Amino acid sequence: MILFRKIFLFLIFNQLVFVSCQSKKEKASIDIDLSVKPSNINSMSGFLHYQDIKTLDSDIKKLKPKYWRIGWSFNSMEEIDYMRKNNITPIMVVSDKYGYPYETHKKWEDPLKTDKLVVLLKNMYQQMGNSVIYDIWNESSFEEKEFFSIFKKAHDIIRSQPGGDKALISGPSYDKYDPKQIDRFLQFCLDNNVRLDVMSWHEWRYGDKEFQDIKKDIAELKVILSNRYAKVGVKKIILNEVVFADIQFNPTEILQTLKSLEESGIDGACKACWEESNGVSNCNNNSMDGILDQKGKPRSAWWAYKLYNLSLQNRVRAHSDESNLIPFVSYDDKNIHLIVANNSKYNINQVRISAKNLLKNKDLKKYKNFNLKVYQIPNTGENVLLEPKLLSSKQMKLTNNQLIYNLTDTGSKTLYYLVLSGK
Numbered sequence: 001m002i003l004f005r006k007i008f009l010f011l012i013f014n015q016l017v018f019v020s021c022q023s024k025k026e027k028a029s030i031d032i033d034l035s036v037k038p039s040n041i042n043s044m045s046g047f048l049h050y051q052d053i054k055t056l057d058s059d060i061k062k063l064k065p066k067y068w069r070i071g072w073s074f075n076s077m078e079e080i081d082y083m084r085k086n087n088i089t090p091i092m093v094v095s096d097k098y099g100y101p102y103e104t105h106k107k108w109e110d111p112l113k114t115d116k117l118v119v120l121l122k123n124m125y126q127q128m129g130n131s132v133i134y135d136i137w138n139e140s141s142f143e144e145k146e147f148f149s150i151f152k153k154a155h156d157i158i159r160s161q162p163g164g165d166k167a168l169i170s171g172p173s174y175d176k177y178d179p180k181q182i183d184r185f186l187q188f189c190l191d192n193n194v195r196l197d198v199m200s201w202h203e204w205r206y207g208d209k210e211f212q213d214i215k216k217d218i219a220e221l222k223v224i225l226s227n228r229y230a231k232v233g234v235k236k237i238i239l240n241e242v243v244f245a246d247i248q249f250n251p252t253e254i255l256q257t258l259k260s261l262e263e264s265g266i267d268g269a270c271k272a273c274w275e276e277s278n279g280v281s282n283c284n285n286n287s288m289d290g291i292l293d294q295k296g297k298p299r300s301a302w303w304a305y306k307l308y309n310l311s312l313q314n315r316v317r318a319h320s321d322e323s324n325l326i327p328f329v330s331y332d333d334k335n336i337h338l339i340v341a342n343n344s345k346y347n348i349n350q351v352r353i354s355a356k357n358l359l360k361n362k363d364l365k366k367y368k369n370f371n372l373k374v375y376q377i378p379n380t381g382e383n384v385l386l387e388p389k390l391l392s393s394k395q396m397k398l399t400n401n402q403l404i405y406n407l408t409d410t411g412s413k414t415l416y417y418l419v420l421s422g423k
Contacts, residue, residue: 023412025346028322032329032338034364035357036317042066043312044258045305046270048241049073051286053082055296059288060086063305064312069135069240069270071096073284080131091170091240091270092132094121094154101141111150121157125164133198134158135170135240144181147172148188155194170198173240177201177217186229195233199225202241202272203261206253208323211260218264236267245274248290249381251304251415252343256326258308276382290382297384300415303377307339307417314363325351325410333363336370336420342410351407353418359401367422370396372405377415388417396420 046067071093111117140147247253273283282290291302311328318327324344375388
């Protein structure tokens with residue numbers, strides 16, 4: 001019995017050591033070149049729905065979303081005008097205004113057998129004109145042939161209106177990417193003179209391998225859009241619902257999603273909304289799809305979008321040797337902003353950050369010394385995070401046109417914000 005206990009304790013000890021080793025990684029590195037700017041960076045910041053968009057004004061000015069997908073939440077043209085003034089392109093979900101077969105509380109009228117769709121779209125276009133993107137149907141549950149017919153009918157109604165030839169029409173807004181299903185839809189558009197301006201679907205995949213699959217799928221889709229289906233006329237790809245429920249509050253998962261979509265070369269994306277742990281949907285509680293709590297206070301996911309927006313101006317090249325360690329680097333006339341999202345399963349003991357060619361940057365070359373502040377943004381889930389936590393502040397000196405800093409004890413699924421201020 002004593003021997004058995006010793007063997008058992010030995011095995012448990014070794015298992016704990018093995019797990020501990022597996023949860024840590026010794027080193028990683030991030031290389032930054034302040035003289036190289038990536039080209040064609042499109043913002044992936046976008047949202048769904050609201051209750052009162054004007055009460056979100058402060059957040060909107062800080063996050064600067066590019067697209068906002070609306071439908072049932074839309075009330076007046078004042079909201080459209082407000083979005084346009086803030087450089088937001090509204091995406092109007094026509095089916096939200098039409099109604100769905102599963103809404104049993106009211107009688108549903110088949111759009112192919114009644115004039116309801118004609119009346120709706122004529123009134124909608126008269127009111128909105130070309131100030132919105134028309135997203136015909138959300139996650140169709142129809143038989144494919146029926147859906148295609150509804151889509152064409154809606155398309156033809158919009159195009160027949162004065163100025164409708166210039167309207168932007170989006171689809172098919174399927175609930176996932178299925179290349180065969182997409183191909184059949186595009187073939188229908190080609191065969192039936194349907195001009196599709198914006199290709200859209202909902203993208204729920206996440207994780208390193210899945211992100212590579214998304215990039216591959218989009219690259220292949222772009223080839224057929226520019227060749228076989230060039231006459232369909234697709235100008236943009238917008239994924240109008242992204243970020244799956246399981247990762248909706250996680251700042252590092254969100255940033256890796258946005259970075260991967262950026263790298264795929266699409267035009268934009270909108271964060272999806274989901275049910276929260278209390279059973280309340282963040283689609284309709286004015287929380288910007290859950291990045292705010294129900295009182296309008298920021299969660300760590302809000303900070304991910306805030307810092308992401310900061311990274312879009314004057315973005316420079318940054319490369320990590322760890323695929324799940326995501327860097328965003330940008331600058332202004334006095335500061336270098338570095339966002340480091342450790343979305344790996346490891347705590348990394350040391351991340352070596354090397355920034356070169358500061359003297360080649362016309363805005364920063366006047367500085368020889370910098371003050372570095374390091375902030376931490378943990379994954380707070382549904383809890384509020386009013387401010388990032390300041391971890392350290394120190395003086396840095398430029399040596400041989402280069403700055404080197406070691407970020408230590410980088411936690412798994414934790415976001416870091418480093419700001420270098422010239423002195």
